[in-house]
Amino acid sequence: MGQRSAQAATEELGAWASGVDAADVPPEVLERLGLVTLDVVGVAAVGAGLPEQRALRRAWELPVGPAPLFGTGRTAPADAAAWLTAVAMACLELDEGNKYAKGHPAVHGFPAVLALAAARDASGADTAAALLVAYEVAARFGRATSLRPGGHPHGNWGVAGAAAGCARLLGLGPQACAAAVDTGAGMPIAGHFDSATTGNPVRDAWVGAANTAGLAAARMAAAGLARNTGTAELSLGALLGEFDPRALTEDLGTRWHITEGYFKRHASCSFTHPAADAILELARDEPVDPSAVEEIVVETHALGAGLSGVDWDNRLSAMFSTPFVVAATALDGVVGPHTYRAGRIDDADVRQLARRVTVVAADDLTARLPAERATRVTIRGTDGTTRRCEVPNPVGDAAHHPFDEDAVVAMLHEWLPGEEDFVARLRRFSRELPTLAATGEPLRGLDGTATPSAAPKEERA
Template identity: 50%
Template sequence: MSDRREETQAIDPDQRAALAAARTLSEWAADLTWETVPDEVRDRLRLVLLDTLGVTMLGARLPERAGLVDAWTPGVGSVPLIGTGVRTSPEVAAWLNATALVSLEMDEGNKFAGGHPAAHGFPAVLALAAAIDADGPSTAAALLVAYEVGARYGRASAAAADLHPHGNWGFTGAAAGCAKLLSLDADQITGAVDAASGMPIAGPFSAALDGNPVRNEWMGACNVSGLAAARLAKAGMAIPTGIAAHSLGRLLGTFSPDVLVERLDKRWDIGLGYFKRHASCAFTHPTADATLELRSQLGEGGVGAITGIRVSTYSAAANLHRTRWNNRLAAMFSIPYVVATALRDGRVAPDGFDASNSAEFQALADRVEVVADAVFDDRLPDARGAAVEVTLADGRVLREEAANPIGDSARQPFDHERTVALLGDLLGDGDTVDRIVDVASSLPEAPGVRALLQTLTHP
């Protein structure tokens, strides 16, 4: 690699700051070993892995996925496309497993990062690990690096208005995790992370609202690009220049490199994430939780007695106010859909979309008014809340407020038992859940992870 002094003299101060922080973070990543990770962080990694694998299996079972897999004409390889019966190359697996993972809006997320660090990097790391048959401790360390680096880049990136978080800052986590798994040194990891931070997608949030599935593909691109960035670094061709200052900053918003190294090795962001029990955008979850509480208070008249529903929430969530949707993806980004589904079904499950276009359902959704309330904006990012008011025909007004959604690290965080129960309910197949639990629990100690991961090839 060329002389660092020559490199930094040729770039502007913002780039130098971005590069210096990336190097410090990469040195931390290079030094991390699974054996020295605190026990509670190890347990959390297993839990996030359990959720990730289970939700990927769930997404793989969607009826449209068979056609997508066929369209890719995946070649024969050693890496499982989870739940499909196909083994293929790491690139195809990284892309398609990532898109399956995010297709039902049930993947783990992190409100401080502003997105989904596990989905941004786990599919790439797991695909590479299966391809090279990495050992368990190395794979677990790489997964943790992917999460922590990605989450820190998410914290450091303040997105421009209307930018969707899929496919931009998360490239860095995928690159760091893959570089770690390839046993690259700190300078090479820096090169991989820097290269990845120059690959972001400027995806408009409107894609999700409109039900455009390209929004899911951004996550596939993220994982494959991270793998490509790591390979570029391994080849000695990555020339770090602090490009995040111009890409994640300036072009896509603002970037604060000092955030990358805040409380490094003291704060583990993986422990601050949230799990989802609703098949909908995380912005809708406090509303869903409050609505489910109100449902039990409706009395004999039930849903039919409702004359009006008012949802107050933070501004970003209030943008999800559409009362019409053309597919499941668009519905999952509609608060009126989520409220109507919760009232009708007592849950917001993946199959709730199937009957959502009936006249009765639409009439209920049309009664939902969504407004922004600065009170909830002021509590961000520590609390992502909402209040729901239901007006009944007899004049009563029922109100419920949720400061944070259930499953958040700040409110009824999921443990192993609750996550297994949720996956069992969603997948409806105890044998499959047992396989997923076995992989998530056994992987960090496995002498080689390929055979273990291959047990998830079939539905």
């Protein structure tokens, strides 16, 4: 389409972003924003409790700052909070995603916007508008971008969303917002998908970098140092794949991508979820007896067919292995944070069953993308019997058994045992966000410390 087309589309998108007002947003969109906020902030608190995340915070030598590190009992400067929150949000593969964006829009911008809102004590209305802008712009850039084979979507198209959300929160005008978006689009990370399947945590760091890059892009625009030159056509297009700027402005203001996302009940890549859901469906009629399984065939779309590895050696590589997820689901009934705490990645029974899982691409399922991420699972028994189940999307998708607030809260209670007060405060914040006069103290109230005088959880652990 050309650099000028990207420039024009970015200009239109920036003008829209600068004018988003929470008061004019449809109620169902604001309700969904609250649900996404509830999910991703809660998931960040779950991730923050992992030993490696505690170690990362210690290595960071964090000073006290105005922005919360959700669930830790600590605060930090905005940039550090944005990075560390994003990594904690992504590290368990539980954060909300969007099939049309082909990735995770929220994690690319919500940590930066929430950290900046806490630092500036922004109003709830402005913060809600900025979060919506961050999500919508990231999702549209995700739709517009087709990465080269092997490209991972973390840390590239999502930077534009972080930049847009932060620019909106800073109150920048149309041209400055467009310049911030363009600058963010010019700071992508070229990450390879195999970093995830081979278990390299750099994959989580990509979203941390996206959030801090978005903050930097918005500040450059605020200082008058940014320009809109259609950079996305060069960085996301010529270098990383293909870029179609028409997706940036199509149905702008009427189609809200945040209403089309999915929530996750399995701690694994979303491409593995339909297979796990199919196993659970089959187990409702008759439990899966591993000793009676000859083979489990998982037919899936082309995007998910590569997640076939059986040589995982850490949590991240296991989360990107359909054989692991299928085997663990068949044996345990779920794949959650506790699956990894319990050492199931090293369990002999899980590995033995996983070696009997075959993952193949099916053209008819690929043809149903992007509206469906369908999967067929066939269990062939040692006695010659065959059982089959097909699911069109993961459970929790907006189009397939969508989750409501009660469902998300129930998952958070399961993943955050003993943190009922934190979950209740987060639920209240997510509901009341657009009406809050200021967000600084309410956000810092989500750092995980029950009372202002309580010692941080890092010190109490």
